[in-house]
Amino acid sequence: MKVMNQCLPPPNVKVMSCIFDRIFSAFRYFAGNSPHQMDLFLYLLEMDLTYRPEIRAQPLPDDPWFYSCIGFQNHVPDNPQAQTDAYAPLNHFLQAYNLHISYQENLDFPALVLELIKSFQENKVTILLIDQFYNRHSSYYHKMQNANHALLIKGMDTQQQQITICDKKDISYSFEEVKDMMTGGIIQLSCLDDKGFFQATPNYPVIYQNSKQKLNLLETIAPFFQEIEQTMRQESKIAFYAKAYYMSTLYQLIPFVTARDILFQNLKIPEKFQNAATASRAKWEEFSYWLAKISILKRLSYDQLTHRTSELFAMEQQFCQLPDKIPPVV
Incomplete structure:
Protein backbone atom coordinates (compact mmCIF):
# COMPACT_ATOMS: atom_id res chain seq x y z
CA MET A 1 0.00 0.00 0.00
CA LYS A 2 1.26 3.45 -0.97
CA VAL A 3 -0.75 6.54 -0.04
CA MET A 4 -0.03 10.24 0.39
CA ASN A 5 -2.40 12.95 1.63
CA GLN A 6 -1.27 15.85 -0.54
CA CYS A 7 -3.92 18.22 0.85
CA LEU A 8 -2.77 18.06 4.47
CA PRO A 9 -1.57 21.54 5.55
CA PRO A 10 1.69 21.68 7.52
CA PRO A 11 1.55 22.55 11.23
CA ASN A 12 2.52 26.21 11.00
CA VAL A 13 -0.12 28.07 13.01
CA LYS A 14 2.08 28.21 16.15
CA VAL A 15 -0.56 27.75 18.78
CA MET A 16 -0.27 26.46 22.33
CA SER A 17 1.61 23.16 21.89
CA CYS A 18 2.89 20.72 19.30
CA ILE A 19 -0.22 18.56 19.81
CA PHE A 20 -2.72 21.39 19.35
CA ASP A 21 -0.76 22.73 16.38
CA ARG A 22 -1.23 19.35 14.65
CA ILE A 23 -4.90 19.21 15.65
CA PHE A 24 -5.26 22.64 14.03
CA SER A 25 -3.70 21.30 10.81
CA ALA A 26 -6.19 18.42 10.81
CA PHE A 27 -9.07 20.87 11.34
CA ARG A 28 -7.86 23.00 8.42
CA TYR A 29 -7.58 19.89 6.25
CA PHE A 30 -11.24 19.03 6.73
CA ALA A 31 -12.29 22.68 6.40
CA GLY A 32 -10.52 23.00 3.04
CA ASN A 33 -11.14 26.44 1.52
CA SER A 34 -13.98 27.17 3.92
CA PRO A 35 -14.07 30.66 5.46
CA HIS A 36 -14.24 28.79 8.77
CA GLN A 37 -10.85 27.11 8.46
CA MET A 38 -9.43 29.25 11.30
CA ASP A 39 -12.43 28.88 13.62
CA LEU A 40 -10.50 26.58 15.93
CA PHE A 41 -8.88 29.72 17.34
CA LEU A 42 -12.23 30.45 18.99
CA TYR A 43 -11.85 27.32 21.09
CA LEU A 44 -9.02 29.05 22.94
CA LEU A 45 -11.57 31.46 24.42
CA GLU A 46 -13.08 28.53 26.33
CA MET A 47 -9.80 28.06 28.19
CA ASP A 48 -8.02 30.01 30.90
CA LEU A 49 -4.80 31.77 29.91
CA THR A 50 -2.93 32.29 33.17
CA TYR A 51 0.42 33.23 34.64
CA ARG A 52 2.27 30.33 36.28
CA PRO A 53 4.27 31.61 39.27
CA GLU A 54 5.36 28.08 40.22
CA ILE A 55 7.65 27.95 37.18
CA ARG A 56 10.09 30.40 38.80
CA ALA A 57 10.46 28.18 41.86
CA GLN A 58 11.80 25.33 39.75
CA PRO A 59 15.39 24.92 38.51
CA LEU A 60 15.96 26.48 35.10
CA PRO A 61 15.64 23.86 32.35
CA ASP A 62 18.31 23.55 29.67
CA ASP A 63 15.82 24.47 26.96
CA PRO A 64 13.86 27.77 27.21
CA TRP A 65 10.84 26.01 25.65
CA PHE A 66 10.27 24.24 28.96
CA TYR A 67 10.21 27.53 30.87
CA SER A 68 6.67 28.60 30.07
CA CYS A 69 5.28 30.98 32.67
CA ILE A 70 2.18 31.75 30.59
CA GLY A 71 -0.14 28.99 29.46
CA PHE A 72 -3.61 27.60 28.89
CA GLN A 73 -4.73 25.66 31.91
CA ASN A 74 -7.46 23.31 30.73
CA HIS A 75 -9.25 21.42 27.97
CA VAL A 76 -6.35 20.36 25.72
CA PRO A 77 -4.06 17.81 27.38
CA ASP A 78 -0.46 18.18 26.24
CA ASN A 79 0.35 14.71 27.53
CA PRO A 80 0.87 11.42 25.69
CA GLN A 81 -0.94 9.60 28.50
CA ALA A 82 -4.09 11.71 28.21
CA GLN A 83 -7.29 9.70 28.08
CA THR A 84 -9.97 10.18 25.42
CA ASP A 85 -12.41 11.77 27.89
CA ALA A 86 -9.88 14.56 28.45
CA TYR A 87 -10.77 15.69 24.93
CA ALA A 88 -14.50 15.89 25.70
CA PRO A 89 -14.64 19.74 25.75
CA LEU A 90 -12.80 19.92 22.43
CA ASN A 91 -15.10 17.26 20.98
CA HIS A 92 -18.09 19.33 22.03
CA PHE A 93 -16.66 22.27 20.07
CA LEU A 94 -15.84 20.11 17.03
CA GLN A 95 -19.32 18.57 16.81
CA ALA A 96 -20.64 21.81 15.33
CA TYR A 97 -18.36 21.14 12.36
CA ASN A 98 -19.25 17.42 12.15
CA LEU A 99 -15.79 16.49 13.42
CA HIS A 100 -14.60 14.14 16.15
CA ILE A 101 -11.29 13.67 17.95
CA SER A 102 -10.20 10.39 19.52
CA TYR A 103 -7.19 9.08 21.41
CA GLN A 104 -5.67 5.60 21.55
CA GLU A 105 -2.78 4.44 23.70
CA ASN A 106 -0.61 1.36 24.25
CA LEU A 107 -0.39 0.59 20.53
CA ASP A 108 2.51 -1.59 19.46
CA PHE A 109 4.04 -1.03 16.02
CA PRO A 110 2.05 -3.70 14.09
CA ALA A 111 -1.16 -2.26 15.54
CA LEU A 112 -0.03 1.24 14.51
CA VAL A 113 0.53 0.15 10.90
CA LEU A 114 -2.93 -1.44 10.75
CA GLU A 115 -4.47 1.67 12.29
CA LEU A 116 -2.73 3.93 9.75
CA ILE A 117 -3.95 1.80 6.84
CA LYS A 118 -7.47 2.04 8.22
CA SER A 119 -7.16 5.78 8.82
CA PHE A 120 -6.18 6.52 5.22
CA GLN A 121 -9.04 4.35 3.96
CA GLU A 122 -11.51 6.20 6.19
CA ASN A 123 -10.04 9.69 5.59
CA LYS A 124 -8.88 10.22 9.16
CA VAL A 125 -5.92 12.41 10.09
CA THR A 126 -3.51 10.75 12.53
CA ILE A 127 -1.14 12.45 14.97
CA LEU A 128 1.63 10.22 16.30
CA LEU A 129 3.02 10.82 19.79
CA ILE A 130 6.77 10.25 20.09
CA ASP A 131 9.83 10.63 22.30
CA GLN A 132 12.26 12.99 20.54
CA PHE A 133 15.23 11.25 22.16
CA TYR A 134 14.84 8.68 19.38
CA ASN A 135 14.00 11.12 16.56
CA ARG A 136 17.06 11.66 14.36
CA HIS A 137 15.62 14.93 13.03
CA SER A 138 15.21 16.42 16.51
CA SER A 139 17.67 18.59 18.43
CA TYR A 140 16.85 16.36 21.41
CA TYR A 141 18.10 13.25 19.59
CA HIS A 142 20.11 11.19 22.10
CA LYS A 143 20.23 14.23 24.40
CA MET A 144 16.97 14.39 26.34
CA GLN A 145 14.72 11.48 27.17
CA ASN A 146 10.96 11.81 27.52
CA ALA A 147 10.95 14.87 25.28
CA ASN A 148 7.36 14.40 24.18
CA HIS A 149 6.37 15.58 20.72
CA ALA A 150 3.65 15.04 18.12
CA LEU A 151 4.04 14.26 14.42
CA LEU A 152 1.43 14.65 11.69
CA ILE A 153 1.18 11.53 9.50
CA LYS A 154 0.94 12.44 5.81
CA GLY A 155 1.62 9.18 4.00
CA MET A 156 2.80 5.60 4.14
CA ASP A 157 4.48 3.11 1.81
CA THR A 158 4.25 -0.44 3.13
CA GLN A 159 6.43 -1.82 0.34
CA GLN A 160 9.28 0.61 1.05
CA GLN A 161 8.44 0.43 4.77
CA GLN A 162 8.32 4.19 5.20
CA ILE A 163 6.04 6.67 6.91
CA THR A 164 5.95 10.30 5.75
CA ILE A 165 5.55 13.13 8.25
CA CYS A 166 4.02 16.49 7.34
CA ASP A 167 6.06 19.37 8.75
CA LYS A 168 7.77 22.47 7.33
CA LYS A 169 8.98 19.98 4.75
CA ASP A 170 7.94 16.36 4.35
CA ILE A 171 10.18 13.88 6.16
CA SER A 172 10.22 10.13 5.57
CA TYR A 173 11.04 7.70 8.36
CA SER A 174 11.68 3.99 8.11
CA PHE A 175 9.35 1.67 9.95
CA GLU A 176 12.19 0.89 12.35
CA GLU A 177 12.72 4.56 13.18
CA VAL A 178 9.03 5.05 13.87
CA LYS A 179 8.96 1.91 15.99
CA ASP A 180 11.85 3.25 18.10
CA MET A 181 10.43 6.73 18.73
CA MET A 182 6.68 6.05 19.12
CA THR A 183 5.26 6.12 22.65
CA GLY A 184 2.19 4.06 21.79
CA GLY A 185 -0.27 6.93 21.57
CA ILE A 186 -2.10 8.42 18.61
CA ILE A 187 -4.70 11.16 18.21
CA GLN A 188 -7.11 11.07 15.27
CA LEU A 189 -9.46 13.63 13.79
CA SER A 190 -12.27 12.58 11.47
CA CYS A 191 -15.77 13.48 10.29
CA LEU A 192 -18.62 12.05 12.35
CA ASP A 193 -20.31 10.75 9.20
CA ASP A 194 -20.11 10.95 5.41
CA LYS A 195 -21.63 14.44 5.27
CA GLY A 196 -18.21 16.04 5.56
CA PHE A 197 -17.20 19.32 7.20
CA PHE A 198 -20.15 21.46 8.28
CA GLN A 199 -20.00 25.14 7.35
CA ALA A 200 -21.09 26.06 10.86
CA THR A 201 -21.21 29.78 11.59
CA PRO A 202 -20.18 30.27 15.22
CA ASN A 203 -22.65 31.97 17.54
Whole structure:
Protein backbone atom coordinates (compact mmCIF):
# COMPACT_ATOMS: atom_id res chain seq x y z
CA MET A 1 0.00 0.00 0.00
CA LYS A 2 1.26 3.45 -0.97
CA VAL A 3 -0.75 6.54 -0.04
CA MET A 4 -0.03 10.24 0.39
CA ASN A 5 -2.40 12.95 1.63
CA GLN A 6 -1.27 15.85 -0.54
CA CYS A 7 -3.92 18.22 0.85
CA LEU A 8 -2.77 18.06 4.47
CA PRO A 9 -1.57 21.54 5.55
CA PRO A 10 1.69 21.68 7.52
CA PRO A 11 1.55 22.55 11.23
CA ASN A 12 2.52 26.21 11.00
CA VAL A 13 -0.12 28.07 13.01
CA LYS A 14 2.08 28.21 16.15
CA VAL A 15 -0.56 27.75 18.78
CA MET A 16 -0.27 26.46 22.33
CA SER A 17 1.61 23.16 21.89
CA CYS A 18 2.89 20.72 19.30
CA ILE A 19 -0.22 18.56 19.81
CA PHE A 20 -2.72 21.39 19.35
CA ASP A 21 -0.76 22.73 16.38
CA ARG A 22 -1.23 19.35 14.65
CA ILE A 23 -4.90 19.21 15.65
CA PHE A 24 -5.26 22.64 14.03
CA SER A 25 -3.70 21.30 10.81
CA ALA A 26 -6.19 18.42 10.81
CA PHE A 27 -9.07 20.87 11.34
CA ARG A 28 -7.86 23.00 8.42
CA TYR A 29 -7.58 19.89 6.25
CA PHE A 30 -11.24 19.03 6.73
CA ALA A 31 -12.29 22.68 6.40
CA GLY A 32 -10.52 23.00 3.04
CA ASN A 33 -11.14 26.44 1.52
CA SER A 34 -13.98 27.17 3.92
CA PRO A 35 -14.07 30.66 5.46
CA HIS A 36 -14.24 28.79 8.77
CA GLN A 37 -10.85 27.11 8.46
CA MET A 38 -9.43 29.25 11.30
CA ASP A 39 -12.43 28.88 13.62
CA LEU A 40 -10.50 26.58 15.93
CA PHE A 41 -8.88 29.72 17.34
CA LEU A 42 -12.23 30.45 18.99
CA TYR A 43 -11.85 27.32 21.09
CA LEU A 44 -9.02 29.05 22.94
CA LEU A 45 -11.57 31.46 24.42
CA GLU A 46 -13.08 28.53 26.33
CA MET A 47 -9.80 28.06 28.19
CA ASP A 48 -8.02 30.01 30.90
CA LEU A 49 -4.80 31.77 29.91
CA THR A 50 -2.93 32.29 33.17
CA TYR A 51 0.42 33.23 34.64
CA ARG A 52 2.27 30.33 36.28
CA PRO A 53 4.27 31.61 39.27
CA GLU A 54 5.36 28.08 40.22
CA ILE A 55 7.65 27.95 37.18
CA ARG A 56 10.09 30.40 38.80
CA ALA A 57 10.46 28.18 41.86
CA GLN A 58 11.80 25.33 39.75
CA PRO A 59 15.39 24.92 38.51
CA LEU A 60 15.96 26.48 35.10
CA PRO A 61 15.64 23.86 32.35
CA ASP A 62 18.31 23.55 29.67
CA ASP A 63 15.82 24.47 26.96
CA PRO A 64 13.86 27.77 27.21
CA TRP A 65 10.84 26.01 25.65
CA PHE A 66 10.27 24.24 28.96
CA TYR A 67 10.21 27.53 30.87
CA SER A 68 6.67 28.60 30.07
CA CYS A 69 5.28 30.98 32.67
CA ILE A 70 2.18 31.75 30.59
CA GLY A 71 -0.14 28.99 29.46
CA PHE A 72 -3.61 27.60 28.89
CA GLN A 73 -4.73 25.66 31.91
CA ASN A 74 -7.46 23.31 30.73
CA HIS A 75 -9.25 21.42 27.97
CA VAL A 76 -6.35 20.36 25.72
CA PRO A 77 -4.06 17.81 27.38
CA ASP A 78 -0.46 18.18 26.24
CA ASN A 79 0.35 14.71 27.53
CA PRO A 80 0.87 11.42 25.69
CA GLN A 81 -0.94 9.60 28.50
CA ALA A 82 -4.09 11.71 28.21
CA GLN A 83 -7.29 9.70 28.08
CA THR A 84 -9.97 10.18 25.42
CA ASP A 85 -12.41 11.77 27.89
CA ALA A 86 -9.88 14.56 28.45
CA TYR A 87 -10.77 15.69 24.93
CA ALA A 88 -14.50 15.89 25.70
CA PRO A 89 -14.64 19.74 25.75
CA LEU A 90 -12.80 19.92 22.43
CA ASN A 91 -15.10 17.26 20.98
CA HIS A 92 -18.09 19.33 22.03
CA PHE A 93 -16.66 22.27 20.07
CA LEU A 94 -15.84 20.11 17.03
CA GLN A 95 -19.32 18.57 16.81
CA ALA A 96 -20.64 21.81 15.33
CA TYR A 97 -18.36 21.14 12.36
CA ASN A 98 -19.25 17.42 12.15
CA LEU A 99 -15.79 16.49 13.42
CA HIS A 100 -14.60 14.14 16.15
CA ILE A 101 -11.29 13.67 17.95
CA SER A 102 -10.20 10.39 19.52
CA TYR A 103 -7.19 9.08 21.41
CA GLN A 104 -5.67 5.60 21.55
CA GLU A 105 -2.78 4.44 23.70
CA ASN A 106 -0.61 1.36 24.25
CA LEU A 107 -0.39 0.59 20.53
CA ASP A 108 2.51 -1.59 19.46
CA PHE A 109 4.04 -1.03 16.02
CA PRO A 110 2.05 -3.70 14.09
CA ALA A 111 -1.16 -2.26 15.54
CA LEU A 112 -0.03 1.24 14.51
CA VAL A 113 0.53 0.15 10.90
CA LEU A 114 -2.93 -1.44 10.75
CA GLU A 115 -4.47 1.67 12.29
CA LEU A 116 -2.73 3.93 9.75
CA ILE A 117 -3.95 1.80 6.84
CA LYS A 118 -7.47 2.04 8.22
CA SER A 119 -7.16 5.78 8.82
CA PHE A 120 -6.18 6.52 5.22
CA GLN A 121 -9.04 4.35 3.96
CA GLU A 122 -11.51 6.20 6.19
CA ASN A 123 -10.04 9.69 5.59
CA LYS A 124 -8.88 10.22 9.16
CA VAL A 125 -5.92 12.41 10.09
CA THR A 126 -3.51 10.75 12.53
CA ILE A 127 -1.14 12.45 14.97
CA LEU A 128 1.63 10.22 16.30
CA LEU A 129 3.02 10.82 19.79
CA ILE A 130 6.77 10.25 20.09
CA ASP A 131 9.83 10.63 22.30
CA GLN A 132 12.26 12.99 20.54
CA PHE A 133 15.23 11.25 22.16
CA TYR A 134 14.84 8.68 19.38
CA ASN A 135 14.00 11.12 16.56
CA ARG A 136 17.06 11.66 14.36
CA HIS A 137 15.62 14.93 13.03
CA SER A 138 15.21 16.42 16.51
CA SER A 139 17.67 18.59 18.43
CA TYR A 140 16.85 16.36 21.41
CA TYR A 141 18.10 13.25 19.59
CA HIS A 142 20.11 11.19 22.10
CA LYS A 143 20.23 14.23 24.40
CA MET A 144 16.97 14.39 26.34
CA GLN A 145 14.72 11.48 27.17
CA ASN A 146 10.96 11.81 27.52
CA ALA A 147 10.95 14.87 25.28
CA ASN A 148 7.36 14.40 24.18
CA HIS A 149 6.37 15.58 20.72
CA ALA A 150 3.65 15.04 18.12
CA LEU A 151 4.04 14.26 14.42
CA LEU A 152 1.43 14.65 11.69
CA ILE A 153 1.18 11.53 9.50
CA LYS A 154 0.94 12.44 5.81
CA GLY A 155 1.62 9.18 4.00
CA MET A 156 2.80 5.60 4.14
CA ASP A 157 4.48 3.11 1.81
CA THR A 158 4.25 -0.44 3.13
CA GLN A 159 6.43 -1.82 0.34
CA GLN A 160 9.28 0.61 1.05
CA GLN A 161 8.44 0.43 4.77
CA GLN A 162 8.32 4.19 5.20
CA ILE A 163 6.04 6.67 6.91
CA THR A 164 5.95 10.30 5.75
CA ILE A 165 5.55 13.13 8.25
CA CYS A 166 4.02 16.49 7.34
CA ASP A 167 6.06 19.37 8.75
CA LYS A 168 7.77 22.47 7.33
CA LYS A 169 8.98 19.98 4.75
CA ASP A 170 7.94 16.36 4.35
CA ILE A 171 10.18 13.88 6.16
CA SER A 172 10.22 10.13 5.57
CA TYR A 173 11.04 7.70 8.36
CA SER A 174 11.68 3.99 8.11
CA PHE A 175 9.35 1.67 9.95
CA GLU A 176 12.19 0.89 12.35
CA GLU A 177 12.72 4.56 13.18
CA VAL A 178 9.03 5.05 13.87
CA LYS A 179 8.96 1.91 15.99
CA ASP A 180 11.85 3.25 18.10
CA MET A 181 10.43 6.73 18.73
CA MET A 182 6.68 6.05 19.12
CA THR A 183 5.26 6.12 22.65
CA GLY A 184 2.19 4.06 21.79
CA GLY A 185 -0.27 6.93 21.57
CA ILE A 186 -2.10 8.42 18.61
CA ILE A 187 -4.70 11.16 18.21
CA GLN A 188 -7.11 11.07 15.27
CA LEU A 189 -9.46 13.63 13.79
CA SER A 190 -12.27 12.58 11.47
CA CYS A 191 -15.77 13.48 10.29
CA LEU A 192 -18.62 12.05 12.35
CA ASP A 193 -20.31 10.75 9.20
CA ASP A 194 -20.11 10.95 5.41
CA LYS A 195 -21.63 14.44 5.27
CA GLY A 196 -18.21 16.04 5.56
CA PHE A 197 -17.20 19.32 7.20
CA PHE A 198 -20.15 21.46 8.28
CA GLN A 199 -20.00 25.14 7.35
CA ALA A 200 -21.09 26.06 10.86
CA THR A 201 -21.21 29.78 11.59
CA PRO A 202 -20.18 30.27 15.22
CA ASN A 203 -22.65 31.97 17.54
CA TYR A 204 -20.36 34.89 18.20
CA PRO A 205 -22.59 36.70 20.75
CA VAL A 206 -22.81 33.52 22.85
CA ILE A 207 -19.04 33.00 22.63
CA TYR A 208 -18.63 36.61 23.75
CA GLN A 209 -20.94 36.18 26.74
CA ASN A 210 -19.21 32.97 27.81
CA SER A 211 -15.69 34.38 27.49
CA LYS A 212 -16.24 38.04 28.40
CA GLN A 213 -14.46 37.77 31.77
CA LYS A 214 -11.38 36.29 30.06
CA LEU A 215 -11.04 38.86 27.28
CA ASN A 216 -9.17 41.27 29.55
CA LEU A 217 -5.63 39.95 30.09
CA LEU A 218 -4.49 42.36 32.79
CA GLU A 219 -4.49 39.79 35.60
CA THR A 220 -2.33 37.50 33.47
CA ILE A 221 0.16 39.97 32.04
CA ALA A 222 0.73 42.11 35.16
CA PRO A 223 2.77 39.41 36.98
CA PHE A 224 4.21 38.30 33.63
CA PHE A 225 5.63 41.76 32.96
CA GLN A 226 6.81 42.07 36.56
CA GLU A 227 8.78 38.87 36.15
CA ILE A 228 10.24 39.96 32.81
CA GLU A 229 11.44 43.25 34.26
CA GLN A 230 13.17 41.36 37.08
CA THR A 231 14.76 38.45 35.23
CA MET A 232 15.98 40.45 32.24
CA ARG A 233 18.31 42.35 34.57
CA GLN A 234 20.40 39.18 34.83
CA GLU A 235 22.82 39.81 31.98
CA SER A 236 24.21 36.28 31.97
CA LYS A 237 20.71 34.85 31.41
CA ILE A 238 19.22 37.42 29.05
CA ALA A 239 19.38 35.07 26.05
CA PHE A 240 17.62 32.26 27.92
CA TYR A 241 14.83 34.38 29.35
CA ALA A 242 14.28 36.38 26.17
CA LYS A 243 13.82 33.18 24.17
CA ALA A 244 11.53 31.69 26.83
CA TYR A 245 9.34 34.81 26.87
CA TYR A 246 9.41 34.96 23.09
CA MET A 247 8.00 31.43 22.88
CA SER A 248 5.41 32.07 25.60
CA THR A 249 4.28 35.15 23.71
CA LEU A 250 4.29 33.44 20.32
CA TYR A 251 2.56 30.19 21.31
CA GLN A 252 0.28 31.31 24.14
CA LEU A 253 -0.45 35.05 24.18
CA ILE A 254 -0.62 35.74 20.45
CA PRO A 255 -3.03 32.85 19.72
CA PHE A 256 -5.32 34.16 22.45
CA VAL A 257 -5.33 37.77 21.19
CA THR A 258 -5.80 36.39 17.66
CA ALA A 259 -8.91 34.56 18.86
CA ARG A 260 -10.13 37.75 20.52
CA ASP A 261 -9.56 39.71 17.33
CA ILE A 262 -11.44 37.13 15.23
CA LEU A 263 -14.33 37.27 17.71
CA PHE A 264 -14.53 41.06 17.77
CA GLN A 265 -14.46 41.39 13.99
CA ASN A 266 -17.58 39.21 13.87
CA LEU A 267 -19.58 41.08 16.53
CA LYS A 268 -21.79 44.13 16.52
CA ILE A 269 -19.48 45.78 18.99
CA PRO A 270 -18.32 49.42 19.04
CA GLU A 271 -15.65 49.94 16.42
CA LYS A 272 -13.17 51.17 19.01
CA PHE A 273 -13.01 47.65 20.48
CA GLN A 274 -12.56 46.07 17.06
CA ASN A 275 -9.72 48.47 16.31
CA ALA A 276 -8.19 47.86 19.74
CA ALA A 277 -8.30 44.08 19.26
CA THR A 278 -6.49 44.31 15.92
CA ALA A 279 -3.95 46.83 17.22
CA SER A 280 -3.29 44.71 20.30
CA ARG A 281 -2.64 41.66 18.16
CA ALA A 282 -0.12 43.61 16.07
CA LYS A 283 1.63 44.96 19.19
CA TRP A 284 1.98 41.50 20.73
CA GLU A 285 3.47 40.22 17.48
CA GLU A 286 5.90 43.15 17.46
CA PHE A 287 6.82 42.35 21.08
CA SER A 288 7.55 38.71 20.20
CA TYR A 289 9.85 39.77 17.34
CA TRP A 290 11.68 42.11 19.70
CA LEU A 291 12.18 39.34 22.28
CA ALA A 292 13.53 37.04 19.56
CA LYS A 293 16.00 39.75 18.57
CA ILE A 294 17.11 40.21 22.20
CA SER A 295 17.69 36.46 22.56
CA ILE A 296 20.17 36.67 19.68
CA LEU A 297 21.86 39.96 20.61
CA LYS A 298 22.05 38.98 24.33
CA ARG A 299 21.65 42.57 25.42
CA LEU A 300 18.83 45.08 25.78
CA SER A 301 17.88 48.57 26.81
CA TYR A 302 15.97 48.28 30.08
CA ASP A 303 14.16 51.55 29.34
CA GLN A 304 13.00 50.11 26.04
CA LEU A 305 11.75 47.00 27.81
CA THR A 306 9.66 48.96 30.32
CA HIS A 307 8.34 51.18 27.52
CA ARG A 308 7.13 48.15 25.57
CA THR A 309 5.53 46.42 28.55
CA SER A 310 3.85 49.66 29.66
CA GLU A 311 2.50 50.18 26.16
CA LEU A 312 1.06 46.65 26.02
CA PHE A 313 -0.45 47.00 29.48
CA ALA A 314 -2.13 50.26 28.47
CA MET A 315 -3.56 48.61 25.36
CA GLU A 316 -5.04 45.77 27.42
CA GLN A 317 -6.69 48.30 29.74
CA GLN A 318 -8.97 49.20 26.82
CA PHE A 319 -10.76 45.89 27.35
CA CYS A 320 -11.73 46.64 30.97
CA GLN A 321 -15.04 48.27 30.00
CA LEU A 322 -16.49 45.86 27.47
CA PRO A 323 -20.25 45.98 26.77
CA ASP A 324 -22.35 43.61 28.89
CA LYS A 325 -24.33 42.26 25.96
CA ILE A 326 -23.85 42.14 22.22
CA PRO A 327 -26.79 42.02 19.78
CA PRO A 328 -26.83 39.08 17.34
CA VAL A 329 -25.45 39.61 13.85
CA VAL A 330 -28.31 39.68 11.34
